[in-house]
Amino acid sequence: MTTKSKALLLILAIATLVIGLLLPQWMSYLFTIAMGKGLVVLGVVLLMRAGLVSFGQGLYYCVGAYVAGVLTQFVEVTDVLVILMVSVIVSVAIAAIIGLLLCRYREIFFAMFSLAFSMILYGLLVRNQVLGSTDGFNVASPSLLGWSPGPGNSSDMVLVVAVILVFTLAILAWRYLNSLSGYGGEAVRENEIRVEYLGGSVFKIIYVKYIIAAGLAGMGGTVTALVSGHVDPEMAYWTTSGEFVFIALMGGTSHVAAPIVGSVLFESLRTYAFAVAPYTWQMILGIALLAIILFLPSGLWSLVDRFRKSLDDRFKNKKSRDTA
Amino acid sequence: MKQFLAILVDGSVYASWLFIISAGLTLIFGVMRILNMSHGSFYALGAYSGAAMVGWYFTTGAVPWLSFFVLIGAALVVGVFVGLLVERGLLRFMYGRDEVVMILVTYAVLLIMEDAIKLIFGVEPYFAFQPYMLMGRSSFIGLSFANYDFLLIGVSILIGLSLWYGLNRTRNGKLLRVVIHDREIAGALGINVSKIFTITFLIGSGIGALAGALTAPALSVVPGIGVQVIVLAFAVVVIGGLGSITGALVGALIVGMARATAVHIYPELELFVIYAVMGLVLAFRPQGLFAIANARKI
Numbered sequence: 058m059t060t061k062s063k064a065l066l067l068i069l070a071i072a073t074l075v076i077g078l079l080l081p082q083w084m085s086y087l088f089t090i091a092m093g094k095g096l097v098v099l100g101v102v103l104l105m106r107a108g109l110v111s112f113g114q115g116l117y118y119c120v121g122a123y124v125a126g127v128l129t130q131f132v133e134v135t136d137v138l139v140i141l142m143v144s145v146i147v148s149v150a151i152a153a154i155i156g157l158l159l160c161r162y163r164e165i166f167f168a169m170f171s172l173a174f175s176m177i178l179y180g181l182l183v184r185n186q187v188l189g190s191t192d193g194f195n196v197a198s199p200s201l202l203g204w205s206p207g208p209g210n211s212s213d214m215v216l217v218v219a220v221i222l223v224f225t226l227a228i229l230a231w232r233y234l235n236s237l238s239g240y241g242g243e244a245v246r247e248n249e250i251r252v253e254y255l256g257g258s259v260f261k262i263i264y265v266k267y268i269i270a271a272g273l274a275g276m277g278g279t280v281t282a283l284v285s286g287h288v289d290p291e292m293a294y295w296t297t298s299g300e301f302v303f304i305a306l307m308g309g310t311s312h313v314a315a316p317i318v319g320s321v322l323f324e325s326l327r328t329y330a331f332a333v334a335p336y337t338w339q340m341i342l343g344i345a346l347l348a349i350i351l352f353l354p355s356g357l358w359s360l361v362d363r364f365r366k367s368l369d370d371r372f373k374n375k376k377s378r379d380t381a
Numbered sequence: 382m383k384q385f386l387a388i389l390v391d392g393s394v395y396a397s398w399l400f401i402i403s404a405g406l407t408l409i410f411g412v413m414r415i416l417n418m419s420h421g422s423f424y425a426l427g428a429y430s431g432a433a434m435v436g437w438y439f440t441t442g443a444v445p446w447l448s449f450f451v452l453i454g455a456a457l458v459v460g461v462f463v464g465l466l467v468e469r470g471l472l473r474f475m476y477g478r479d480e481v482v483m484i485l486v487t488y489a490v491l492l493i494m495e496d497a498i499k500l501i502f503g504v505e506p507y508f509a510f511q512p513y514m515l516m517g518r519s520s521f522i523g524l525s526f527a528n529y530d531f532l533l534i535g536v537s538i539l540i541g542l543s544l545w546y547g548l549n550r551t552r553n554g555k556l557l558r559v560v561i562h563d564r565e566i567a568g569a570l571g572i573n574v575s576k577i578f579t580i581t582f583l584i585g586s587g588i589g590a591l592a593g594a595l596t597a598p599a600l601s602v603v604p605g606i607g608v609q610v611i612v613l614a615f616a617v618v619v620i621g622g623l624g625s626i627t628g629a630l631v632g633a634l635i636v637g638m639a640r641a642t643a644v645h646i647y648p649e650l651e652l653f654v655i656y657a658v659m660g661l662v663l664a665f666r667p668q669g670l671f672a673i674a675n676a677r678k679i
Contacts, residue, residue: 108481110481110484110485112484158660158663158664161667162667164479164480164481165416165480165481165484168416168481168484169416169615169619170619170663172612172615173612173615173616173619173656173659173660174656174660176612176652176656177652177653177656177657177660179652180650180651180652180653180655180656181652181653183652184648184649184650184651184652184653185649295608295612296608299488302485302488306485336496336499336500336504337496337500338496339492339493339495339496340492340493340495340496340497340500342489342492343488343489343490343491343492343493343496344489344493346485346488346489346492347471347486347489350482350485350486350489
């Protein structure tokens with residue numbers, strides 16, 4: 058990562074933090090939810106770069122959320138860092154098993170089977186009385202390293218933790234994408250046979266990506282659960298996963314900041330649309346999705362890329378004119 | 382024994398319902414290579430238009446028995462019309478794109494249709510219980526069954542047979558199978574592939590809407606039924622093998638029986654068991670039970 062983009066990310070992080078803390082309660086809530094979803098979408102984007110569309114990230118999103126719920130309510134562990142760690146461990150453990158089966162599939166099959174696995178969890182949770190069946194249950198307010206701000210004030214704490222987490226992980230994801238294993242994803246998308254000829258293991262590349270994506274989704278779910286104070290099985294329903302795919306497509310896959318910007322945009326739009334047009338929100342989403350597929354297949358971030366390129370071109374033209 | 386019979390009957394009813402839904406989905410995939418996520422919305426559309434028309438029909442005080450034709454007719458007309466709209470208005474511009482992109486496109490159609498249904502029919506539940514009551518109930522060895530459910534089994538057998546006949550014993554069916562086998566060669570041989578696509582999509586969405594209409598009398602029609610149904614249909618076609626009608630039939634029977642067993646013995650596992658069966662089948666036969674063999678193209 059260039060120093061310039063690092064600085065850009067850092068500025069973005071600080072800006073998000075300051076804005077988030079200064080904004081009224083409901084908007085900083087929205088911000089934190091967007092951070093949580095941004096983490097999940099980051100995982101979706103990792104898979105998308107390998108040509109895989111997961112319609113089942115809701116599985117790990119829900120697992121992360123329920124881990125937060127169970128730990129705070131039933132085990133009475135409230136420390137944010139401990140909860141995050143446990144939810145990553147649980148998500149990764151589940152992904153390590155499911156991944157063995159799932160990573161054999163590509164394209165629509167990968168999409169559908171990931172969807173099916175998230176529906177298994179949904180089916181189990183809906184019928185589980187202890188975990189509140191369809192209603193879910195409440196999550197107690199969290200603490201950080203022995204400091205507990207108490208209910209009502211913990212949302213700012215979660216926001217700070219979430220923003221730091223998101224930007225740290227975004228930088229790590231960037232580094233990963235520039236590693237051999239990270240580039241492997243694009244190679245797999247382009248031509249699997251060649252990857253195998255070159256001595257790479259296609260299965261391993263995809264498996265690692267799947268597990269990373271699961272860990273990210275688990276953390277995203279935990280953040281969402283802690284800030285909203287409630288979990289329900291709807292988080293594992295396939296439409297939730299569809300939303301993540303939508304955000305990933307909308308943001309684009311060419312930069313790690315795209316999913317984060319995308320989910321902030323998405324959450325803001327949704328809050329607005331829910332208030333103005335509750336029955337046409339999905340329709341707007343659908344039309345937007347079609348428009349993106351048709352006119353902006355690389356997502357909104359491609360506009361940023363295009364803008365940058367045109368700046369560069371202009372600079373170069375000027376230079377060549379000057380030398381001529 | 383009693384429980385066994387109950388499971389058998391409930392399972393068959395559920396299986397025939399699943400088969401009607403999945404037949405359209407698997408047909409569209411087999412011919413067009415499009416995994417139609419909006420299939421559930423056609424189901425919902427059929428349920429809504431059928432229920433609304435039947436509700437209206439009974440206020441006119443006409444012959445009650447004819448309400449079955451109103452139910453089915455309304456769903457078919459609406460399903461085929463909207464299918465035409467979607468295929469001609471949108472999908473045909475997308476042919477030749479990646480299968481994954483087509484999933485996303487049909488997902489967009491699903492989102493749009495879900496809200497369109499809410500805008501047209503409102504969010505209040507619709508009831509069309511009259512045809513269901515009309516058929517009455519019958520009982521053997523102490524178990525009571527709704528006769529309407531047997532009608533459902535009959536209709537699904539009818540649909541299965543006509544699909545089989547249409548595909549295997551008619552000229553158009555033969556052309557369709559050529560397209561399934563190899564789209565490019567079919568085009569080179571002078572078959573109008575785009576026309577076949579349109580017809581297939583219309584048949585598929587028509588059957589989807591029909592499935593919705595047939596379910597409408599047995600439950601209340603509420604927003605979101607389409608979204609619930611599509612994942613079940615996915616499970617069925619995946620077990621049977623995408624694109625295979627026989628596969629859809631076997632998949633529907635397996636899922637139907639598994640669910641009925643779970644409901645009667647251990648209801649907590651009702652949804653779980655469907656996907657567990659699916660996972661089990663896939664662990665041993667990744668392409669499903671009856672997948673059409675694909676020649677590898679270089």
